[in-house]
Amino acid sequence: MSAEMKVCENNCKRKRLIRRLFSVFLAFLIIVLFIILLIWLILRPTMPQFTLQDVTMYQFNVTSPNFLTSNIQATVQSRNPNDRIGIYYDRLDIFASYRDQQITLPTLLLPTYEGHKDIDVWSPFISGTTVPIAPYLATSLNQDEYSGFVLINIKIAGKLRWKVGTWTSGHYRLNVNCPAFVRFGNPGSGDTIRVGSKFQLSQTCSTDV
Known part of the structure; x- marks a missing residue:
């Protein structure tokens, strides 16, 4: 060859x-x-469903020059829509923001396991004392208060794990955004919000995992 x-x-x-x-x-x-x-x-995995049931405003004041003091209680419901998948919430922080600026300190929610079709409800207090905000935000907030309505976003950020049988996944980032329209005193009067004013919202939140 x-x-x-x-x-x-x-x-x-x-x-x-x-x-x-x-x-x-x-x-x-x-x-x-x-x-x-x-x-x-x-x-058929489905993302958890969050609903902002209500918010109670105890304090929400802009002070000179550009500081915001707030004390809010938010009631948030979480539902696991899956038939065969459980969810571990290992760490969840809830806070409030106004026009994409965080205006309160984060409050830690207790870790929990949410079984198939289970529902959990949290009612934490979130607050911030003399939080500095941008000058344009202070102007915008004063205008919103004067008009009678302020849009606040209640946000949750944290980590979750999926559970199928005896198998548990790694951590996934969770971001939840709940818009809340808060009504102040009579429109145009400039009245501040009444202490303990509770607003029933039942607002569906956007969820990203």
């Missing part, structure tokens, strides 16, 4: 080996994707 034929035979063997390895890898990949699809079809 000539040297050229040996080289050609070796190249053919190498190509056949590469094709076989590629076929095995492709078959393995298809099986893995099929298993993932099958698990998804069986479990």
Whole structure:
């Protein structure tokens, strides 16, 4: 056998080996994707659903030059809509923001496990004393108060884990945003909010995992 034929035979063997390895890898990949699809079809994972039930305003005052003092109690409901997946809330911080600026300190919610179709309710106090805010935000907030309505966002940030049977996933970031329209005194009067004013909202929150 000539040297050229040996080289050609070796190249053919190498190509056949590469094709076989590629076929095995492709078959393995298809099986893995099929298993993932099958698990998804069986479990149908759905993100938790949060609802801002009400807020109670105990204090919300802008002081000169650009400071905000607030004391708010928010009642938030969490529901696990999954039939076969449990949720561990390992760490959740709740706070209030106004026009994307955080205006209270974060309050830690107690860690909990939420089983299939379970519901949990939290009613924490969130507050901030003489929190500095941008001058344009102070002007905007005074205008909103004068008009009679202020849009505050109650936000939750933290980590969760999914539980399926005995298997528990790693941590996933959770971000929840609950808009709350708070009504002040008579529009145009400039009245500050009454202490202990409670607003029933039942506002659906946006959730991102």
